[in-house]
Amino acid sequence: MWYHFNNKRALLEAIAVQFVQSTDERLKILPREGQNVIDEYAVFLRGFAAELNEFRFLYRDQADYGEHGAALQQRLPSLYRETQDQILAFLRSMREQEILVWPEDRLEDLVVNATIVLRYGLEYFRESGRAATEEIDPV
Secondary structure, three states: OOOOOOOHHHHHHHHHHHHHHHHHHHOOOOOOOOOOHHHHHHHHHHHHHHHHHHOHHHHHHHHHHOOOOHHHHHHHHHHHHHHHHHHHHHHHHHHHOOOOOOOHHHHHHHHHHHHHHHHHHHHHHHHHOOOOOOOOOOO
């Protein structure tokens, strides 16, 4: 491993690059016109859960190893915004299909809550004593 990475920071940077690429792919999952939004939302949730599982180190433990590297630090705020936009698109589609009965002006509240639950679920698993290697299947 040390042949490819001179130090721990270089290894973290390489993981961060893979994380951003994976997240960019996940962000392409959006509701499509005329499709069952629940089925598509399940695809999104599974993709997000796979990302959380694969990169749980970055989501859960990164704070223990210091700041994120430059590449991730620069991109992180937009990744959060884009993820929230992605969730909002699904919630709006659910409203349009009359699956979700919720006022439009309160959708942002649901987005924030969904983001927190999805993002910090790993902390819950760790603190509740559940195995960190368990597969996460939110559906």
